[in-house]
Amino acid sequence: MVSKLDLYKVFWMVGRxxxxxxxxxxxxxxxxxxSQSIMQLERELGTRLFNRTAKGVSLTDExxxxxxxxHSSLNLIDTGEQKILEIKNLTAGELKIGVGDTISRHFLLPYLETFHNNYPKIKFKILNGTTFEILSFLKSGEVDIAVCNLPVDNQSFEVIPYIDIHDTFVCGEKxxxxxxxxLDxxxxxxLPxxxxxxxxxSRKYVEDYLLSKGFKLSPEFELGSHDLLLDFAKINLGLACVTREFSLDYLNRGFVYEVQLKEEIPKRSIGVCYLKSVSLxxxxxxxxxxIGERRL
Known part of the structure; x- marks a missing residue:
């Protein structure tokens, strides 16, 4: 059966x-x-579209x-198909990522740089927040993927771990x-x-581990930034719970010192999450x- 769109394509070509x-x-x-297509379209519209002459055809007023x-509609369809092709070929489009500030700085930036160099026409939209917040962005469709601290316990997400990280405590000279x-x-x-x-x-993961060992901690300070944790430890305000891999600059420069525990906190991961129900x-x-290739 000939579709209405096919009839209009035939009509447009005859008119041209x-x-x-x-x-x-x-x-x-x-x-x-x-001829059959034009007659079918004229029947459906209830009007004559062409004047037939010995030299060819000409359009009626209708x-x-x-x-x-x-003509305008087919041009729009062609433009839409071209845009889809550009997106498929990564010569146009947008990549929306939810990620925390610390992971963005210490993990994500090299991947963003490589991707941008390879596909410069793709625009980035980065939404920052805690893991809970960026997973909310993911559920609402505000981002395509979330790069966050694991574990994430939600069956609606596909979760791909990429690198292992270790929680530790650091302190200043004092x-x-x-x-x-x-230290046990x-x-x-x-200690403060x-x-x-x-x-x-990150906080929940460490707290849950310490609770499993029978310890409920009451921090002296609660901060919104990993960098602030390091700065507060550096000026001797207490022992900061940080991610070792994201603290190497401070540790290597002697700004803070790592506290050895008798029982190390089990490692965890950073990974990518996206909705199982939505195609990427x-x-x-x-x-x-x-990210998977660079990990290998």
């Missing part, structure tokens, strides 16, 4: 060529098939009016005396502690693939 036979050649079909609209031997958790709990805010996935855009799929 002013000939059924020339239109048939352009459409790689027969002249009778073109046909001329319809031709302008069909507390260097405690570094002479590994009981002694740790007696600096943690991220309670909504942080070509840009998002390529970005996830890039």
């Amino acid at each position: 060529e002013k000939s059924f036979s020339k239109a048939a050649k352009k459409l790689y079909t027969t002249q009778p098939a073109v 046909g001329s009016l319809l031709f302008e609209y069909v 507390y260097k005396s405690i570094l002479s031997k590994p 958790l009981e002694d740790l709990a007696k 502690l600096i943690f991220l805010e309670p909504s942080s996935n 855009s070509p840009a998002a799929a390529k970005f996830v693939e890039l």
Whole structure:
């Protein structure tokens, strides 16, 4: 069955060529098939679209009016198809990522740089927040993927872990005396502690581990930034719970010192999450693939 769109394409070609036979050649079909399509369209619209003459055809007044609209519509369809092709080929489009400030700075930036160099026409939209917040962005469709601290316990998300990270405690010069031997958790709990805010996935992970060991901690300071944790420890306001891999600059420069624990906090991961129920855009799929390749 010929679709209404196919009928309009035939109508447009006849109107442009002013000939059924020339239109048939352009459409790689027969002249009778073109004539049949035009007659079907005229029946459905209840009006004559072409004047038939010995020299060819010309548009009626009604046909001329319809031709302008069909011409515009087919151009819009062609433009839409071209845009889709550009997106598929990564020569246009947008990549929307939800990520925390710390992960963005210490993990994501090299991947963003590589992706931008490879696909400079793709625009970035980066939304920052805690893991809870960026997963909310993911659920609402505000971002394509979330790059966040794991674990994430939600069956609606596809979760791909990429790198292992380790939670540890660091201190400044004032507390260097405690570094002479590994510290047990009981002694740790007696010291002034600096943690991220309670909504942080990192904070929850460490707190849950310490609770499993029978220790409920009451931090002296609760901060919204990993960098602030390091700065507060540096000026001797207490022991800060930080991510070792994201603190190497401060540790290597002697601004803070790592506290050895008798029982190390189990490692966790950073990874990518996206909705199982929604297909990734070509840009998002390529970005996830890039992270996987760089990891290998």
